[in-house]
Amino acid sequence: MGKYLYGASVQGIQEFIFKTNKLREIVGASEMVKEICEEKFFEVSGGITKPENLILAAAGNIKCLFDEDEKKKLEEVVKLFPKMVMEYAPGITISQAVVKFDGKISEALQDLEMALKIQRNKAAMPLETGYMALNRARRTGGVLYKNIKIKKDVHEDVELSTKRKYDKFNDRDNKNLLFKDLAGEGNFDPKMLSNDMADINVGSNNKWVAVVHADGNGLGNIIQNIGDQLTDSNKFHEFSKAIDNSTKEALQYAFRIVIENDKRCFEESQKKGETKNKDYQYPIRPAVIGGDDVTIIIRADLALDFTKMFLKKFEEISKNNFEVFKLKELDNGLSACAGIAFVKESYPLHYALHLAEELCKDAKKMVKKEDLPKLGNDGSQMPRSSLAFFKVQDSYVESLEQMKKRIKYASASTIDYDYGPYLINKCESRENIPHIGELEAKLDVLKDQQTEKSKGVSKLRHLVSETFKSKDTSKFMYERMKTVNDKFIEALKLPENIFDERQKDQKGNTIPVKSILLDLIQIHSFK
CATH class of the missing domain: 3.30.70.2220 (CRISPR-Cas system, Cmr2 subunit, D1 domain, cysteine cluster)
Structure with missing residues (x-):
């Protein structure tokens, strides 16, 4: 049948x-x-x-x-x-x-x-038809539906979809279901939820937020390979549930480690009188959690740690959750890649999300290269977990490649600051591949320099800026730093060849040197 x-x-x-x-x-x-x-x-x-x-x-x-x-x-x-x-x-x-x-x-x-x-590819007819004579919602441009209360003492003319969104936001019976997936049932205080973008950065010294998009690796290929076995044993639903649970458990682990620690730091600062804010608000809001897909909005300084914790734990938990299926293809669990778009809180979030998705694809492209060893030592084809990030510092809306070329390539010095994506776990057989541990070790060096009178971090920032203008001047500054800030430069373990003569490829084009410096400075600026 x-x-x-x-x-x-x-x-x-x-x-x-x-x-x-x-x-x-x-x-x-x-x-x-x-x-x-x-x-x-x-x-x-x-x-x-x-x-x-x-x-x-x-x-x-x-x-x-x-x-x-x-x-x-x-x-x-x-x-x-x-x-x-x-x-x-x-x-x-x-x-x-x-x-x-x-x-x-x-x-x-x-x-x-x-x-x-x-x-x-087939166009769908919208239920609302906006004739010219109809009034419009001023902010969104949709057909005006009703004047509603947005928050205390604030009313607005809105379209139907906006009205439905506010109805769902104010629905006490179903409110915060997505946050329960993120933090776990009973593991958060609803009064501490952020309800405005400004709330995300309460207690922070900057106005930067991050949109994080994460997606599982190779799930389509896995289903193609084991779909028949799962169907024959009536375990397809259990498999989907195992993926969903792995995602939620990994998110809840990251929430406990990163967000709860941030909350403790806030409470300690409050006791010492170091903050004027009376109430703590969770600096995170989930937008999508389902299957192996995750999209969240989070305070910029927490984004890297949270994403790293999630990706690392997702591998571990999925491996444990898949043991019940006793299938070779699932022995190494699932891995995932993520993209982090750092933007100002006023930056259009739909552009930030698109950038995060492009960064996620960039990370996936790197880990799927044939010469990069996969997870496990059993011939597994499961790619490794990795992440990529980008800090948007202007209002231009371009493709990721165009932004990289304009912002991360110092043509004057032929230095390419597009150092990532970063593996979550170091690949022992390929030590030259960037990994998150390398970035964190150098960030610790910058953190230690914050209290030094020699102002090594400030000089490093000036050096990077100068590489976009003049190779000779930046080379002089670098040599000077090696003399004045010798311990700092030595601790950073920067390559010696950063200002050497460049090699050329077979077509005669100059091969730029890769550098982690810009990534370091950008992430350090959030801390």
Whole structure:
């Protein structure tokens, strides 16, 4: 007897969540997206008869098996689910497809993905039609729906989707479900949640925030390889649940280590009278948590530590959670890559998210290189975990490659400051590959220099700036620092060849020297 493989992909999630920089709207939109996959689908389908038939329902993606005798139920889902979603969350559309199969599910999954790609290219008719005579919401440009209370003594004319986001934000019954995934049930105080972008930086000396996007490595290939085995043993749903649990447990570990430590530091400063703020507010808000996908907004100085902790723990926890399946392909667990976009809190967050996603792809591209050893020593094809970051210091909106070329390449000195991405764990057989331990060791050196009268950090910042203007002047400054700040330069373990004559490639182009200095200075500036 054949089966039907149903797939649905929620389109426009990021645009829906990050349409504005209002944190209350972002939080409400995030909760709505979570509810679409975890509740709305089941309302339409009338519940899943067999739990093992649910393959995936997270982060805007749904895949579910329907038996032959459930064809009418499937037809109702296909008919009603898109309408329900578009009415519930105006601005979001659903692409869906169905594949009938009686062979291997791995082949059916490939066919489903192809069908979904075709459906995504078809334009969806929005439920709201903005005729010229209709009034508009001034801030978002949508069709005006209602004047609502945003917060105390603040009212605004808003469109329908904004109204729904605020309704969800103020919904006491379902509020903070996403934060529970981040911190764990009962492990946070709802009164300490940040509700405005300015709250993220309460207690900080700067106005920088980070948008972090993390995504698992090679999950599609794993499912192609073991999908049939999981289906035959009715464990596909358990596998999806194991991935989801691994993500949440790793996030909760990072929350305990990084955020709770920040809270303790705040309380100590409060006792010493070093801060004017009376109440602590969590410097983090999750936007997407589902499957192996994570998107969060976090205070800039905590972003690197939090992301590192999450990625490292995700490997460990997924490896433990996959032991029950007893499959060779899962022996090393899952790894993940992340991108961190450092921006001012007023910077458009949808641009920051796009940059974080591009950085994540950049990190994935590096770890998938054939000459970089994979996880484990058993011929595993699982790439290593890594992260990449970028600090946006102007208002230009360009591709990542263009920004790197403009900001990280010192043509005057032929120095390339695009040093990363960084491996989370050092690759012993390839010590020349940048890793997070190398960055942290050098950051500790800079931290120790903060109290020194020689002002080594300030001189280093000046040196980097000068390399963009003149090679001779920067070389003189470097030699001078090696004399005056000899212990500092020695501790940094900078390469001796940074100002030597450059080699040329086969085409006669000068090969630039890679340097970690700009990354060091930028991360140090947040501390």
